[in-house]
Amino acid sequence: MKRFFYFTAVLILMMTAGCGKYYQVEDPTTDKIYFTEDVDRLRGSITFQDSVSRKTIILQNSEVIEISKDEFKAKTGK
Numbered sequence: 001m002k003r004f005f006y007f008t009a010v011l012i013l014m015m016t017a018g019c020g021k022y023y024q025v026e027d028p029t030t031d032k033i034y035f036t037e038d039v040d041r042l043r044g045s046i047t048f049q050d051s052v053s054r055k056t057i058i059l060q061n062s063e064v065i066e067i068s069k070d071e072f073k074a075k076t077g078k
Helices: 002-017 068-074
Strands: 023-029 031-038 038-041 045-049 056-059 061-065
Touching: 002 056, 023 068, 031 045, 031 068, 038 056
Parallel strands: none
Antiparallel strands: 023 031, 023 061, 038 045, 045 056
């Protein structure tokens, strides 16, 4: 019984380890849309790496929306 419990626990951890979050970030000033897997918020601004251009972006004013992995892949080609 213990083996089954440990096996199940390890399986669940492995399945959830690959689950990431995906974001669409819009800059309302320029209407530019970015896609990223990580957003850092600090003192009213956000910093992230754009998944398409691979550039680090810093925005003072933005709209961040969490999107699905499928939508992220469709819009970034990754």
